[in-house]
Amino acid sequence: MTDHSLQTRLLHNDQKFDPQTGAVSVPIQQASTFHQQDFDNPGVYDYSRSGNPTRHALEETIAGLESGTHGFAFASGMAAISTAFMLLSKGDHVVITQDVYGGTFRMIHDVLYKFGIDHTFVDMTDLHEVATAIQPNTKLLYIETPSNPTLEITDIRAVSKLAKANDCWTFVDNTFMTPALQRPLELGADLVLHSATKFIAGHSDVVAGLAVTHRKDLAEQLSFLQNSFGSILGAHDCWLVLRGLKTLHCRITQSSASAVQIAEELNKHPLIEQVYYPGFRCHPGNSTHSYQADGDGAVLSFRLKNEDAVRQFTNAVELPVYAVSLGAVESILSYPARMSHASMPKAEREKRGITDGLLRLSVGLEKPEDLIKDFYQALAQINDYTCLKTGG
Numbered sequence: 134m135t136d137h138s139l140q141t142r143l144l145h146n147d148q149k150f151d152p153q154t155g156a157v158s159v160p161i162q163q164a165s166t167f168h169q170q171d172f173d174n175p176g177v178y179d180y181s182r183s184g185n186p187t188r189h190a191l192e193e194t195i196a197g198l199e200s201g202t203h204g205f206a207f208a209s210g211m212a213a214i215s216t217a218f219m220l221l222s223k224g225d226h227v228v229i230t231q232d233v234y235g236g237t238f239r240m241i242h243d244v245l246y247k248f249g250i251d252h253t254f255v256d257m258t259d260l261h262e263v264a265t266a267i268q269p270n271t272k273l274l275y276i277e278t279p280s281n282p283t284l285e286i287t288d289i290r291a292v293s294k295l296a297k298a299n300d301c302w303t304f305v306d307n308t309f310m311t312p313a314l315q316r317p318l319e320l321g322a323d324l325v326l327h328s329a330t331k332f333i334a335g336h337s338d339v340v341a342g343l344a345v346t347h348r349k350d351l352a353e354q355l356s357f358l359q360n361s362f363g364s365i366l367g368a369h370d371c372w373l374v375l376r377g378l379k380t381l382h383c384r385i386t387q388s389s390a391s392a393v394q395i396a397e398e399l400n401k402h403p404l405i406e407q408v409y410y411p412g413f414r415c416h417p418g419n420s421t422h423s424y425q426a427d428g429d430g431a432v433l434s435f436r437l438k439n440e441d442a443v444r445q446f447t448n449a450v451e452l453p454v455y456a457v458s459l460g461a462v463e464s465i466l467s468y469p470a471r472m473s474h475a476s477m478p479k480a481e482r483e484k485r486g487i488t489d490g491l492l493r494l495s496v497g498l499e500k501p502e503d504l505i506k507d508f509y510q511a512l513a514q515i516n517d518y519t520c521l522k523t524g525g
């Protein structure tokens with residue numbers, strides 16, 4: 134099956150039908166424990182924290198799609214990320230992208246230090262800055278590309294090369310792209326992480342996390358940690374993620390095409406100070422992104438003048454849901470300063486360009502013209518003349 138394109142492999146893989154019944158849907162094995170035939174042969178599964186057939190199906194599927202050998206499903210993206218960080222030991226140091234997802238920032242900043250794991254936040258788009266931050270005890274370079282919410286692009290291949298030269302691992306949070314658009318393991322990364330809550334599941338109905346590696350040593354340790362910490366994904370949620378995966382390619386392709394159209398229209402509006410979208414030719418990471426990804430993605434951010442303008446806009450906009458999250462069939466408008474990055478101190482946020490005027494849009498499957506019309510009517514409700522662009 135591996136000869137086929139990813140689009141086809143989403144449907145035609147080892148989980149295509151249940152070998153026992155022929156059912157064209159993975160059975161939901163809602164069991165916590167498994168009868169053991171005899172004392173010496175406990176069987177493949179003994180207890181669902183350690184392994185479950187439905188979870189196994191999802192883990193195999195995501196491993197194949199990410200060009201890895203071992204997949205792991207967790208109760209949330211943060212469960213996957215925090216378990217992956219447990220691969221580190223006391224005294225280790227991490228170099229991490231400065232505009233990392235707020236929850237990852239909180240975990241690194243407020244939790245890991247208690248276990249003696251140190252970190253340095255860097256501008257990952259600047260290879261020199263990354264190289265300079267590496268210390269003798271650095272064990273991990275941690276990437277998010279495109280980053281959340283300012284859509285900055287990190288060169289995965291170059292950072293992975295730097296990591297290898299310094300005997301470090303590279304982990305990539307691939308939530309925004311999914312394997313449909315970007316496969317970091319093929320570019321030299323050691324581990325890929327996902328909030329499968331987003332595009333992979335795609336329907337705002339499940340919270341889930343995934344990790345994939347092609348390294349046996351990391352897989353063994355991660356499997357041990359997954360069982361030790363126990364933050365596994367339940368069987369029913371695994372099935373929801375598997376179902377979401379079947380339509381991933383068509384959802385993300387359609388939403389990305391709409392995102393291009395919307396980003397271009399928003400960019401023309403005088404009340405919008407900046408639109409952040411890696412698909413723009415003028416985006417500083419555009420060429421790196423086109424080299425390492427098969428599409429520009431369905432997330433963009435845009436900056437209004439201030440919080441007041443954001444309030445007026447979000448009160449007036451009708452189609453997108455105004456919510457935490459992204460990557461769903463419905464468009465989702467988020468306010469990072471109060472949502473995904475609320476756990477980041479204001480000064481830290483602003484240093485990263487996450488100002489009080491910044492909004493993030495995850496484009497869904499609505500007709501893009503309807504969304505554009507809605508955004509323009511909402512922008513027309515911003516009545517404060519001080520919001521007008523100054524200086525051209």
Ligand SMILES: Cc1ncc(COP(=O)(O)O)c(C=O)c1O
Binds near residue numbers: 327329340342
């Ligand atoms: C890029 C990224 N990584 C990780 C997470 C955390 O995932 P979860 O909410 O599934 O724990 C998020 C959540 O928004 C995210 O956007």
